[in-house]
Amino acid sequence: MTVSFAFSPCPNDIFLFRAFLDGFSNETNDNLTIADISILNQLALNHSHSIVKISAALFPRVSNNYGLMSVGNILGHGIGPLVLSWKGNSILTSIATPGDTTTAHALCRLFYPEAHLVPMPYHKVISAVLNKLVDGCVVIHEERFSYDSRLCIHNDLGKLWERKTGLPVPLGCLVYSKSLSAHLVSNLELDIKQSLDRSLKDIDISIKVAAKYARNKHSDTIQKFIDTYVNEETLCLSELGKKSFNTLWNYIDASFSM
Numbered sequence: 001m002t003v004s005f006a007f008s009p010c011p012n013d014i015f016l017f018r019a020f021l022d023g024f025s026n027e028t029n030d031n032l033t034i035a036d037i038s039i040l041n042q043l044a045l046n047h048s049h050s051i052v053k054i055s056a057a058l059f060p061r062v063s064n065n066y067g068l069m070s071v072g073n074i075l076g077h078g079i080g081p082l083v084l085s086w087k088g089n090s091i092l093t094s095i096a097t098p099g100d101t102t103t104a105h106a107l108c109r110l111f112y113p114e115a116h117l118v119p120m121p122y123h124k125v126i127s128a129v130l131n132k133l134v135d136g137c138v139v140i141h142e143e144r145f146s147y148d149s150r151l152c153i154h155n156d157l158g159k160l161w162e163r164k165t166g167l168p169v170p171l172g173c174l175v176y177s178k179s180l181s182a183h184l185v186s187n188l189e190l191d192i193k194q195s196l197d198r199s200l201k202d203i204d205i206s207i208k209v210a211a212k213y214a215r216n217k218h219s220d221t222i223q224k225f226i227d228t229y230v231n232e233e234t235l236c237l238s239e240l241g242k243k244s245f246n247t248l249w250n251y252i253d254a255s256f257s258m
Helices: 011-016 037-045 056-062 103-111 122-130 157-165 182-201 203-211 219-229 239-252
Strands: 005-007 032-034 051-055 066-068 074-076 082-086 094-097 116-119 136-139 151-156 169-177
Touching (some): 005 037, 011 182, 011 219, 037 051, 037 056, 051 056, 051 103, 056 103, 056 169, 056 239, 074 219, 082 122, 103 136, 103 169, 103 239, 122 151, 157 169, 169 239, 182 203, 203 219
Parallel strands (some): 005 032, 005 051, 094 116, 094 136
Antiparallel strands (some): 066 169, 074 169, 082 136, 082 151
């Protein structure tokens, strides 16, 4: 059976799937798709790939076709999306978000209920503020570490989430198609864990590989990205992690249960 993978060019995903990219896995890189998170979310909505990295907020909409893997998920403390604005701009009436299917958009809607949210590709949100098309923006990925110095942090959505729930902020999910057998899913989870372990052990080489795909290719930024987004929950989702995901999903859809 052919297994297809879709994930982002972010360093944490490249670390996660490095063995697949390098040909050390049984899966060939002909079955790999690397795309922006909004595109990945659409692929999951279309049920077009076997294994997909998606925004955590999207999961209730694709749960009929996909299950949550125990590896490769993104959640933790102090890692939330940032809301940026011009310095001194205290009230944000319009905020650019990196797509209406993203967790960043869902968190912004939760904590800025009165603001008009403007979805767009994530690499365009900062320029939308600089060009005064919107009052603020939500940054994710590398932009979280390297935004324009003329802007300031208006709020950290992760910290707001942690204060509200007492839970780590859930950001991304690695999901598998329910058409795959339980045995195959278990083997794939093991392969992905081993790939991540290998990346972390060969950190210098892995950073160079990640730089080929990253928007910000500075090794220090990539290292900071890995330190921020790769943790114990990435290697194996805990019961606390599951509770955090379920709490988010219930905010989005009160009728959803997993």
